[in-house]
Amino acid sequence: MRLVIARCQVDYAGRLTAHLPMAKRLILVKSDGSVSIHADDRAYKPLNWMSPPCTLVELPAPAPQDDAVPGSEQLSALWEVRGRDGDTLQISLGEVFHDSSHELGVDPGLQKDGVEAHLQALLAEHPETFGSGWTLVRREHLTPIGPVDLLCRDAAGAYVAVEVKRRGDIDGVEQLTRYLELLRRDPLLGTVHGVFAAQQIKPQARTLALDRGISCVTVDYDVLRGMDNADERLF
Amino acid sequence: MRLVIARCQVDYAGRLTAHLPMAKRLILVKSDGSVSIHADDRAYKPLNWMSPPCTLVELPAPAPQDDAVPGSEQLSALWEVRGRDGDTLQISLGEVFHDSSHELGVDPGLQKDGVEAHLQALLAEHPETFGSGWTLVRREHLTPIGPVDLLCRDAAGAYVAVEVKRRGDIDGVEQLTRYLELLRRDPLLGTVHGVFAAQQIKPQARTLALDRGISCVTVDYDVLRGMDNADERLF
DNA sequence: ACATGTATGTCGTGG
DNA sequence: CCACGACGTACATGT
Numbered sequence: 001m002r003l004v005i006a007r008c009q010v011d012y013a014g015r016l017t018a019h020l021p022m023a024k025r026l027i028l029v030k031s032d033g034s035v036s037i038h039a040d041d042r043a044y045k046p047l048n049w050m051s052p053p054c055t056l057v058e059l060p061a062p063a064p065q066d067d068a069v070p071g072s073e074q075l076s077a078l079w080e081v082r083g084r085d086g087d088t089l090q091i092s093l094g095e096v097f098h099d100s101s102h103e104l105g106v107d108p109g110l111q112k113d114g115v116e117a118h119l120q121a122l123l124a125e126h127p128e129t130f131g132s133g134w135t136l137v138r139r140e141h142l143t144p145i146g147p148v149d150l151l152c153r154d155a156a157g158a159y160v161a162v163e164v165k166r167r168g169d170i171d172g173v174e175q176l177t178r179y180l181e182l183l184r185r186d187p188l189l190g191t192v193h194g195v196f197a198a199q200q201i202k203p204q205a206r207t208l209a210l211d212r213g214i215s216c217v218t219v220d221y222d223v224l225r226g227m228d229n230a231d232e233r234l235f
Numbered sequence: 236m237r238l239v240i241a242r243c244q245v246d247y248a249g250r251l252t253a254h255l256p257m258a259k260r261l262i263l264v265k266s267d268g269s270v271s272i273h274a275d276d277r278a279y280k281p282l283n284w285m286s287p288p289c290t291l292v293e294l295p296a297p298a299p300q301d302d303a304v305p306g307s308e309q310l311s312a313l314w315e316v317r318g319r320d321g322d323t324l325q326i327s328l329g330e331v332f333h334d335s336s337h338e339l340g341v342d343p344g345l346q347k348d349g350v351e352a353h354l355q356a357l358l359a360e361h362p363e364t365f366g367s368g369w370t371l372v373r374r375e376h377l378t379p380i381g382p383v384d385l386l387c388r389d390a391a392g393a394y395v396a397v398e399v400k401r402r403g404d405i406d407g408v409e410q411l412t413r414y415l416e417l418l419r420r421d422p423l424l425g426t427v428h429g430v431f432a433a434q435q436i437k438p439q440a441r442t443l444a445l446d447r448g449i450s451c452v453t454v455d456y457d458v459l460r461g462m463d464n465a466d467e468r469l470f
Numbered sequence: 471a472c473a474t475g476t477a478t479g480t481c482g483t484g485g
Numbered sequence: 486c487c488a489c490g491a492c493g494t495a496c497a498t499g500t
Contacts, residue, residue: 015401016347109255251492
């Protein structure tokens with residue numbers, strides 16, 4: 001990983017074109033080949049970047065011109081980064097304040113807990129959350145337009161498609177609606193109900209769901225995890 | 236902006252919980268208060284971060300314990316970053332390889348060109364892209380659930396709602412569908428057609444659109460820009 | 471503050 | 486490789 005603090009001017013041409021006027025910034029070159037240009041704000045997002053795979057060519061600085069515009073800055077280097085899709089990042093470096101390289105090695109990586117996958121797993125283990133006598137048929141049940149998070153059967157044996165979200169938004173309802181439309185074309189399944197399950201469901205999403213005959217269930221992640229723990233203690 | 240290269244161990248608790256085992260990484264502290272922890276890969280995305288507003292408290296390193304686990308690392312500092320929503324980032328620093336601070340000043344900012352807004356503007360100036368005799372009624376035509384990108388009339392005078400996207404995805408079709416449903420309730424408008432315009436339209440989005448009677452138009456940004464330039468040259 | 475729509479979104483995963 | 490869905494999505498904008 002190489003850290004450069006320098007005045008620089010940047011031009012990106014790719015999916016869009018973007019220009020950064022000359023200013024003092026951080027240029028971060030990672031060993032994966034990526035290059036990113038950071039200002040002292042915008043949180044972790046760089047002003048400009050190039051994702052790997054890409055190649056960085058470091059050109060010598062052009063010699064100072066006799067007819068240089070007065071006040072124009074002497075450049076110290078010109079970097080050209082070229083991406084896979086032909087997009088380019090041109091970095092003109094002026095004064096360099098810092099330049100260091102560091103060997104970091106391979107990172108052991110991030111361990112996450114509490115994302116949708118985990119919520120789905122907990123609900124798959126506890127379909128009774130939706131109603132007494134409910135059973136799980138399959139997780140990630142495939143349809144031609146994508147996987148239904150959970151396919152269950154209610155106490156009466158009718159199929160129910162469950163869409164699991166951390167945040168229940170209108171998009172999730174649309175998604176479930178599309179799945180239901182397809183599932184209902186399958187005569188083998190018979191009647192298929194819909195359940196929209198999320199930790200929080202926005203009012204508009206709830207309204208849309210109910211209008212379409214889809215049930216809404218807000219689930220408490222901590223309670224579910226508690227059930228999980230209780231189960232473990234029993235065995 | 237402060238750059239620290241150090242061995243560190245990180246724990247995040249917030250919308251999810253995440254853990255990073257001890258390893259050598261870059262810790263980036265910006266003057267906007269943000270903190271981000273970078274490995275030497277994952278392009279510009281940090282492994283962990285805290286967005287502003289947040290507060291960083293730097294605690295003194297705990298004194299070495301006599302009964303320390305053999306092989307456990309002596310810590311040099313303990314950082315605790317606390318975000319607005321009560322989420323926390325705990326950073327335990329081990330050996331520090333580099334630590335420098337730099338004044339960057341306020342960045343003049345990024346100038347972009349070629350995003351959806353520009354594409355929409357170009358299409359607004361050239362509604363004949365959709366068909367001979369087409370005219371623009373209004374950009375950003377307001378409906379109760381949001382603005383329609385372009386409201387046009389075709390050669391026959393019928394209204395057409397146009398949704399503009401850079402990348403034509405299924406979401407855009409859903410969005411246009413909702414707008415059309417609302418517009419068609421307005422008896423003053425009469426028949427309202429739909430056009431889905433994008434630089435690229437994914438097959439599934441196209442299928443869904445056509446199934447709903449929505450026309451698809453792929454637009455060439457460079458050609459449009461060329462028309463724009465040609466106009467400028469004429470004046 | 472809330473809702474909506476964009477993003478050079480990025481990043482996994484599964485066919 | 487493509488398509489799809491999740492993401493601590495973040496971010497700007499209009500109400």
